[in-house]
Amino acid sequence: MRILHVFDHSIPLHSGYTFRSLAILRQQRALGWETHHLTGPKQGTDEEATEAVEGLVFHRTRQPPPWTRSLPLIKDQAIVDVLARRLEAVARQIRPDVIHAHSPVLNARAALAVGRRLGIPVVYEIRAFWEDAAAAHGTFRANGARYRIARHLETMAVRQADAVTTICEGLRQDIVARGVPEGNVTVIPNAVDPEEFAHPLPPDPALKASLGLSDAVVLGFIGSFYGYEGLDLLLEAMPAIVARAPQVRLLLVGGGPEEQSLRAQAARLSLGESVIFAGRVPHQDVARYYALVDAFIYPRHPMRLTELVTPLKPLEAMAQRKPVLASDIGGHRELIQHGATGLLFPAGRPDAVADAVADWVAHPARAAALLDQAYRYVTEVRTWANSVGRYAPVYGRLARP
Template sequence: MRVLHLLDHSLPLHSGYTFRTRAILKAQIARGWDVAAVTGPRHGDFAEPLEEVEGLRFYRTPVVPPAPAPLGEWREVNRFARRIRKVAREFQPDVLHAHSPVLNAMAGQRAANRLKLPFVYEIRAFWEDAAVGNGDGREGSMKYRATRALETRAVKKADAVAVICEGLRCDLIRRGIDPAKIFVSPNGVDLTLFGEPLPYDSGLAKTLGIEGAETIGFIGSFYDYEGLDVLIDAMPQLVAWRPNMHLVLVGGGPCEAALRAQAGASPVADRIHFIGRVPHHEVERYYSVVDVLVYPRKRMRLTDLVTPLKPLEAMAQMRLVAASDVGGHRELIRDGDTGTLFRPDDPRALARAVAGLFADRDHWEARRARGRAFVEAERNWSLNVGRYESVYQKLANIAPVKDSWTKGAVKA
């Protein structure tokens, strides 16, 4: 099986998007498949048109000069489609597999039509909802509706559609998409890369000023929808109930300056520690010094429909997890079993749930073990990747793949 993936961006950039991609590609290679990827113009600058990162091949597409919407996007799609066709003629895949956003699907579908190749479109989040979550859009606006229409059109044209969770699958079915063409490829953890938890790093804890403290934390990107302002607002109450409580925030993002200002004005500012971004290979050290990872996502379409990756990483690291009771978290966390859920957008509810966890230490080890077992059994990429196999095989067997290469009739 030869699969060409079509991506917005990739390693060496670090994001939840690139880490999921890395897990998929490595797991497919481990199954003996020949796998490569093409990144679109939004990946940015690159050193070589073909780069190898961590043993993975990434073909690059040149950046498109800025232009007003929708002209800029139209140019991006055209350039990406041409690059995909060129790479495909060299790589000769059995399947083209595009990953959201929808611009990638549009470029990939054009290439697939020209090359007579089967086309899979994988949605990690709806682009229109992601824009709202990032503060770049408004639900129900003309741009929102237009983007949603493009997404629906792309899904209808694809031969098969992968989604990362049931929330996205159900939304597509409500749009009239045939359920038979949709399959779920859930977020997971590559346990070969993010495997055994490290022992408590007392040296790091001492450096951070949290040695011997009760610690909660967040490791990830600082977007508004993550609700970190709610977490900071909860800290005075948490410290009142648990006087030895500290909050560790690892990462960065668009909201970092506002969150730092909010924390600086808090009456418990000395208990809130901003670490900044850390190299990915050091992340496990920070997991080792945090007792409870907290994910206070705000309630909106994005968080109700999409499952995050970070709670799974925390469970894999044998950390306790507390998260807001939104749809994306409910797909991952069984309240009172593998984690704790609390009412979203409510600092006091967050504080009450977290304080309750620290008052119940006798059950920590059992809960940690159940969280880890859940990841191993249901969210392990070495198992999850098998969901693609039957879909690829069915599509590759149906499509006249070999003819499209032997005829040599396709032009750039």
């Protein structure tokens, strides 16, 4: 089986998107499949070159002409055009059995055009709808003209693809509602590699001391600071949390679009040493920061994106036997069973965040009792071997004999 994957971006860039992609490729190769890899212009290269990263070779696509980059609709079409030209050249060289295009829809449009010309079936994998991600990031106005255009393009792509895969049940239901037969949509859920988390590091006393956490109960968030993550709600809840549990400190590791506004909010609330912004850390050091955290919290806001899409981070926390506290939006409910594998609290309310944290601190044995069930769930059910195995019937149905 020879698969040509089309990604938005890839390693060595670090994001939840690239980590999922890397896990898929490693597991597909472990199954004996031959994978090839193409990235779109977002990778940030001006040359149509190849790059070897962690034993994988990626074909890179040059960026569109500079004059197109400030004109939204023209920019999007230019991305499709340059990607389609690069994809067709690579596909003619590789002769894949399947082209597998991953979000966003611009990748699918290029893949569908090339697939039709060359007679190669196309799988389109949706990790989030382009229109919802853009609205959450502030690029599109929700239900505005560009949002509706993007939604139309997504709907056309899922109807035209030979098969559709997606990461969770919420997205699957939405895809089916757009007129795609249920049998043509397969869920390939986010997962973990149990071996990667089999030997978690002990807390580093020196690192803990340097962050002012030596005698603290540490609540943590490690990831990108996007508005939908709800970190503003978490900061809003911190005065009430500290009033009820003075030993609690919040450790925020990472960065992103909301970092400056979050720092300003923390200053406005006079949170002082209660909140530690550790900044971005090298990927090889992330495990050291995970080891400092006593419980992870994911207070995502309720909105269409978070109701439909499941994150990866809570699974990684469970794999390291860390308690997980999360808002009860749809994407979390697919991952976390309240009172069994984690603790859920009402979304969008700082008081609910404060109550959940205070209850966790006051009843540590109750939270500890969840860890074994959560660990079994991720290491027996939510493994990449289980998830990636679901591609076999999808590819097998489409590949030429």
